[in-house]
Amino acid sequence: MENTLSLKAASKRKTKKELRNLGIGMAFLAPNILGFLLFTLLPVFASFLLAFCQWDIFNPAKFVGFSNFVTLFRDTLFWKYFWNTLYFMFGIPLGMAASLGLALLIKNQMKGVTLFRTIYFLPVVSSIIAVSLLWRWIYNPDFGLLNSFLKSLGFHNLPQWLSSTTWAKPAIIIMGIWQGAGYNMLLYLAALQGIPSHLYEAAEIDGASKWQQFTNVTWPLLGPTNFFIIIMGVINGFQTFAQIFVMTNGGPAGSTTTIVYYIYNNAFKWFKMGYASSMSWFLFLVMFIVTLLQWRYAGEKVTY
Amino acid sequence: MSYLDLTEIEKQRIKKRTAIINLLNKKIIPYFLMTIIGLTMIAPFIWMISTSLKESGAIFTFPPEWIPRSQIMVNYNGSKQGVFQANYKGKKTYFIRSRIFKDDATVHIIQSIGPIKKINDKLTAVSPQISPDEIVVPNKILKSYKKIFIRWKNYIEAWKAVPFGRFFLNSIIVTFTVTAGQVLTSSLAAFAFARLEFPGRDKIFLGYLGTMMIPGQVTMIPVFILLKKLGWIDTYQALILPGMFTAYGTFLLRQFFLTIPKDLEDAATIDGCSKLRIWATIIIPLSKAALATLTTFTFMFVWNDFMWPLIVTKSMKMKTLPVGLASFQGLYTTNWTLLMAASVIVLVPVLILYIFNQRYFTEGIVLSGLKG
Numbered sequence: 001m002e003n004t005l006s007l008k009a010a011s012k013r014k015t016k017k018e019l020r021n022l023g024i025g026m027a028f029l030a031p032n033i034l035g036f037l038l039f040t041l042l043p044v045f046a047s048f049l050l051a052f053c054q055w056d057i058f059n060p061a062k063f064v065g066f067s068n069f070v071t072l073f074r075d076t077l078f079w080k081y082f083w084n085t086l087y088f089m090f091g092i093p094l095g096m097a098a099s100l101g102l103a104l105l106i107k108n109q110m111k112g113v114t115l116f117r118t119i120y121f122l123p124v125v126s127s128i129i130a131v132s133l134l135w136r137w138i139y140n141p142d143f144g145l146l147n148s149f150l151k152s153l154g155f156h157n158l159p160q161w162l163s164s165t166t167w168a169k170p171a172i173i174i175m176g177i178w179q180g181a182g183y184n185m186l187l188y189l190a191a192l193q194g195i196p197s198h199l200y201e202a203a204e205i206d207g208a209s210k211w212q213q214f215t216n217v218t219w220p221l222l223g224p225t226n227f228f229i230i231i232m233g234v235i236n237g238f239q240t241f242a243q244i245f246v247m248t249n250g251g252p253a254g255s256t257t258t259i260v261y262y263i264y265n266n267a268f269k270w271f272k273m274g275y276a277s278s279m280s281w282f283l284f285l286v287m288f289i290v291t292l293l294q295w296r297y298a299g300e301k302v303t304y
Numbered sequence: 305m306s307y308l309d310l311t312e313i314e315k316q317r318i319k320k321r322t323a324i325i326n327l328l329n330k331k332i333i334p335y336f337l338m339t340i341i342g343l344t345m346i347a348p349f350i351w352m353i354s355t356s357l358k359e360s361g362a363i364f365t366f367p368p369e370w371i372p373r374s375q376i377m378v379n380y381n382g383s384k385q386g387v388f389q390a391n392y393k394g395k396k397t398y399f400i401r402s403r404i405f406k407d408d409a410t411v412h413i414i415q416s417i418g419p420i421k422k423i424n425d426k427l428t429a430v431s432p433q434i435s436p437d438e439i440v441v442p443n444k445i446l447k448s449y450k451k452i453f454i455r456w457k458n459y460i461e462a463w464k465a466v467p468f469g470r471f472f473l474n475s476i477i478v479t480f481t482v483t484a485g486q487v488l489t490s491s492l493a494a495f496a497f498a499r500l501e502f503p504g505r506d507k508i509f510l511g512y513l514g515t516m517m518i519p520g521q522v523t524m525i526p527v528f529i530l531l532k533k534l535g536w537i538d539t540y541q542a543l544i545l546p547g548m549f550t551a552y553g554t555f556l557l558r559q560f561f562l563t564i565p566k567d568l569e570d571a572a573t574i575d576g577c578s579k580l581r582i583w584a585t586i587i588i589p590l591s592k593a594a595l596a597t598l599t600t601f602t603f604m605f606v607w608n609d610f611m612w613p614l615i616v617t618k619s620m621k622m623k624t625l626p627v628g629l630a631s632f633q634g635l636y637t638t639n640w641t642l643l644m645a646a647s648v649i650v651l652v653p654v655l656i657l658y659i660f661n662q663r664y665f666t667e668g669i670v671l672s673g674l675k676g
Contacts, residue, residue, distance in 0.1 A: 025500045117666075133644075263521055
C-alpha cells in the first residue's frame, strides 16, 4: 500500500516535471512553430483542399472532386510544359561534368588558385534576374556576344537562341551551367580533398594510370556527392521559374514554359486557384517519387 | 637496357625531359586551362559592364567592342553626320557620306577635323573643314572614325528611371529582418529539439522534417490568399513574415547543436543556470560557424529571391531589387545600355559582400552539402 502510494506520488511528481519540461520546450519552440503552423502546415492542408475546388478568389469556392486532376491529365499544354521541365534537367549531368572538371583543376593548392575559385564562383552569388537579363543580351541574335563570337570564328546561319523553338531550351541550359558550375565545384572540391591520399599511393604502386586512378578510386568515392548533387539538381530543376519569367516569358510558342511558370500563370494571372493547387500537388508528388527512387536505387550503392 | 647502363649525358637528357613534362603537366596546362575557363566565366560580366558604359548607338557593332567607343559626328547641312575614315590616295583621310549605293558611296572629304567635344552626348567635331565637292569611293573602305567614349550617365538614367533607391531600401529591410528572424527563431527551436527533453519532441521534429520536402509552390497559393484576406498584399509584413520561419534553418542548427558536448551545460545546470541562459551563453557562442553559415545562406537566398516578392507586391514602392529589375526590363525591353547599367547596380553590392566574406560562402556550401 505504502509502495503504491509513493509510486503514485512519484508518477505525479514525474508528470509535474514533464509538464514543466513541456512548458519550457514549447516556450523555445513557440516563435518558430507558430510561424511554421501559420505559413507552412496550415497552407499545406489548405492547398490540398483547394486542389479539389474551383476558385477564382472573387466568387465562393466550389468543391469539384477530382475534376482538377482529370483536367490536368487531359491538359496537353501541361504535359508539354512537363516535358520542357524535364528537358531542362539535361543540364544536370552536363553541369556536373563541368563542376567536377573545375574541381579537379583547382584541387592542387597551386599559387593563385583562390583567385580562380573566386571567379568561378561569382555567377553563383549573382541575382538570377540580373544574370538572366545579361544573358538575354548575350543571346541577342544580331549583336549579342555569343553570335558575334561564333561569327568571328567563321560560322554562318547562327541560331536565333531565345527566339527559336529549338534553341531556346539549350540556351537556358547553357546559362544555367555557367551560373551553377561554381556551386557544385565546391562540393566536389570538398569531396576530393576528403579522399585519403594513401589510396592513390596504393593505386600508383599497383601501376594504375591517372585515368585508372580516376575511374577506380576517385569516381566511386564521389558517389555520395554525385547523389546529393543530382537530388538537389532535380528538386531545383522542377522549380525553374525566374529565368523563364525574365528571358522568354515561356515562349517562343510555349517551348520554355515550365510547370512552375504554368502554375504561376494559372494562379496569379488567370486566378484558377484550384487548378493551380492541383498542379502544385502533382509537382510535389513527382518530386517525392523521384527522390524516393533515387534514395532506393542510387542511395544504396553509394553508402560505404 | 636499364637506367644504370645509360651514359651520363643520356641520363641528363632524360632528367631534363621529365622536368619539362612535369612542368607542362603540373603548371603550364593547368594554368592555361584555369585562365581560359576563368576568362569564359568572367567575360559575360565584363560584357555587361562594357555595355553599361556605352552610348546606345555604340552597342550595335560587329565585331563586338569591349572598350566603349563612339563615332565622331559633325553637323553638316543642318543634320548630324557620322565621320568615316579611310586611306585615300595613300593618305589617312576623313569623310562624311552623302549618298550610299550598293557598292559605292558619295562622300565629302573633311580637310581638317578640328577639336572634338562632347555635345548633347555625342562626340562632335566642332569646326571641321568640309570640301564641297563630292567624290565616289567604295563603301567597304569606309570605317567609322571612333574614339573612346564612356557614358557614365547610363547609371544615373537607369537609377532614375524606376525607384532603385526604394528597391534597395526594401531589399535591405526585408533581407535583414527575415535573416535575423530566421536565425533567432530557428536557433531557439533547434535548441529545444537538440537539448530539451519533453513529451512529443521527436514527433514534432518529424513533422518539421516531413514538410521540408514540400516545395514552396504548394504553400504559396494559400499563403497569398491568407495575406490577401488580411489586407497585407503589397506590405512589408507580406514580404517578411512568411519567410521568417523555416524548417531548414531549424534542421541545420539542430544537427550542429547535437555535436556540441553536453558537459559544459551539465555544469551550468548544476550551478542553477536557466535553459535560456544556457542557450545564450553556451550554445550560441559555440555555434558561431553554423550561425554564420545560416546567416550567409539566408541572406543570399532572401536578397536574390524573386517569386515570392513578385507575387505579393503590386506597387513600385514595395518591390525588392530583383522584382524591381524585372519590371524595369518590362519598361525598357531592349534598351540594353540602361538594362546592363541597372543589372550592374543590382549585382555590385552582393559581389562585394561575397568577395569579402568568401570563407562563409564556401564553408557554408560544404557544410550544407555534407549535412543536408
